[in-house]
Amino acid sequence: MSEKTTGMRKGLAGYGDAGFSLFLRKAFIKAMGYSDDALDRPIIGITNTFSGYNACHRNVPDMIEAIKRGVMLAGGLPIEFPVISMHEAFSHPTSMYLRNLMAMDVEEMVRAQPMDAVVLIGGCDKTVPALLMGAASAKVPAILTVTGPMITGSHKGERLGACTDCRRLWGQHRAGNIDEAEIEEISGKLAPGPGTCMVMGTASTMALVSEAMGMMLPGGAAIPAVHADRMRHAEATGARAVSLAADRILPEQIMTPASLRNAMRVLQAVGGSTNAVVHLAAIAGRLGFDLNLEELDALGAETPVLVDLKPSGQHYMEDLFRAGGLVTVLREIDTMIDRDCLTVTGRTLGQEIDAQPQSWPQDAVRTVADPIHSGGGIRLLRGNLAPQGAIIKQAAATPELLRHTGRAVVFSSLADMAERLDDPALDVRADDVLVLQNAGPKGAPGMPEAGYIPIPKKLAAAGVKDMVRISDARMSGTAFGAIVLHVSPEAAVGGPLGLVRDGDVIALDVEAGTLSLQVDDAELQARRAQWSAPDHVNVSRGYAKLYFDEVLQAEDGCDFNFLRANPRNLGQ
Known part of the structure; x- marks a missing residue:
């Protein structure tokens, strides 16, 4: 890259006079107290994702100081800038509804402001995918670090x-x-400090798969938020960002079909969150290719669940950290991954695995010969109830329910479920199938983590712990149960899920990969003729209009169609 398009000369404001644009930019940046010597160095942007609403990111200010130290020790100029910050419990209607807004913010701010590379600070569930989606589209050298898991x-x-x-x-x-x-x-005891959920939820999963993809320095995914190593990793990340700027290694050179295949393999091996499937699909779409769900299923069938963490096991992320972190998992599945994928270090994944300290005896990561679960954590389902697919986290389900036929008990919306679920008069039995409609990308909106439909109170009081539950919603990676998710097409766009009625028979067979509604086609056609989209999708302004006009289904990551590298032809 020529000198004219680096540092302070990069992306000048359009005044029609490049010299004046640079003069004006320097005049105002000098108001921040920078010297000419500082301004002549490579500029490393740092996304400030701190928010008073976001406990997962409470340690971001300290991390920024460590990243700045690393940048300056490597001869660069660090400049932090704010981007949207989202916490799962503080985002109405859902954080997923706002993930694409954050991705747009990241993309535009990275592109608009002069920086030769950017350090992305993720943490809470949707922040990591939003940062990677934005960075993939901005096409500026980028490196990710995360806030790290909480202590227990x-x-x-x-x-x-x-x-x-x-x-x-x-x-x-x-x-x-x-x-x-x-x-x-x-x-007051469940979240005793800063950082992300310390189980194998979405935040932990996205950190691990991002490291597996090569977008994070080795070892970074599992370091607890309060550990001194978290700051040392942040410092090293800042230093490496300066080298990335010099080497011009772009996200698209690291996040390739092969590296996303590694991510899917790791997702299965760690018993990771089903949400990662949606996020990886969105990242792939930004890079110009599709996430292959059949491949995900095939990888799962041959990849055992090795990490003994809740909800599939018993341990927590700090135990995985003590066991050596992701590299301990990678060594167990070494023959199943593509070792030649480039990472942000400039070396291959295989080289980085070999460079890490040798593993030691521990009980958080099982061997391939003695897994937590064989046959994969996540399975793909298809059938007349889910023509474009659905998924189930079988590793966290009651085994006896993985092949089940039952009577549908249908809730037409989140509001309907809230109103009737605990009604003592609800006609529901333990062997029924709970069905939630209109909780998908457009239906809720924002595809909330409502797939973890609570057990009706009268059944819970009788000791029922699990039931088959089906929806077009998502589920927290921290949740467990025989729960079918991401049914596509969703009910709100006319998918078959929206045609299910109380008393219909539904058959689930996870081993066969099928999800079937046992209602004849003529009856379904009659029901379809009576179907209409929910009123709330008719929006005339603001982000909501953009969302409803452009959001895609789960298999495309619920990204906006116009933000994909190759938008879908939706026949409109």
């Missing part, structure tokens, strides 16, 4: 972690086994 809490001697234990204990509260006073006490 304790209640009456029991080790606790957000948010698998949040859901487990809330379920006990719903069943009447934990009273109001105790559940309130527990709420």
Whole structure:
């Protein structure tokens, strides 16, 4: 790259006089106290994702200082800038609804402001994919780091972690086994410090698959947020960003079909969140190719779940850190991954694996010969109820429910479910199939993590722990159960899920990969003739209009069509 398009000369404002544009830019940046010597160095942007609403990112200010130190030690000039920050519990209607807005913010701010490389600070669930989506589209050298997982809490001697234990204990509260006073006490112990959920939720999963893709320095995914190594990793990330700027290694050279295949392999091996499937599909779409769901399924069939973390196992992320982090997993599946993929270090994934300290005895990562679960964590389902696919996290499901036929109990919306689920008069049995409609990308909107449909209170009180549940929604990676998700097309665009009625028979066979609605075609056609889209999709202004006009289905990552490298031809 020529000198004229680097540093302060990059992307000059359009005044019709390039010399004046540079003069004006320098005049205002000098108001920040920079010297000419500083301004002549490579500029490394740093995304400031701190927010008072985002506990997962509480340590971002400290990380920024460490990143700046690394940049300056390597001879660069660090400049932080704000981008949208989202926390899962503080985003209405959902964080997924806003993920694409954050990705657009990242893309435009990275492109608009002069920087030779950018350090992306992710953490809470949707921030990592939003950052990678934006960076993939901006085409500026980029390197990711994350805030890291929380340490665990304790209640009456029991080790606790957000948010698998949040859901487990809330379920006990719903069943009447934990009273109001105790559940309130527990709420102060589930998240005892900064960082992301310390189970194999979406944040942990996205950190691990991002490291596997090569977008993060080795070892970074599992370091706890409060650990000194987290700051040392941040410093090293800043230093490496300066080299990335010099070498002009772009995200598209690292995030390739082969590296995303590695990410899918790791997703299966760690028993990762189903949300990662949506996010990896969105990242792939930004890079110009599609995530192959059949390949994901095939990889799962041959990749055992090795990481003994909740919700599929018993441990927490700090245990994975003590076990050596991702490299311990990669060594177990070494023959199953593409070792030749480039990483942000400038070396291959295989070279980085070989350079890490040798593994040691530990109990967080099982061997291939002794897995937590064989046959993959996530399975693809297809059938007349999900023509474009659905998925189930079989590693976190009750095995007896993975092949099940039952009567549908249908909720037409989130509001309908909230109103009727716990009604003592609800006609529901333990062997029924709970069906939630209109909770997908357009239906909710924002494809909320509502797929974890609670067990109806009267069944929970009777000791029922799991049921087959089906929806076009997502599920938190921290959740568990026989839960079918991402049914596509969703109900709100006319998918077959929206045609299900109370009493219909649904058959699930995870081993066969099928999800079937046992209703004849003539009856479904009659129901389709009566179907209409929900009123809320008719929006005339703002981000909501952009969202409803452009959002795609789960298999395309719920990205906006116009943001894909190759937009879909939707026949409009």
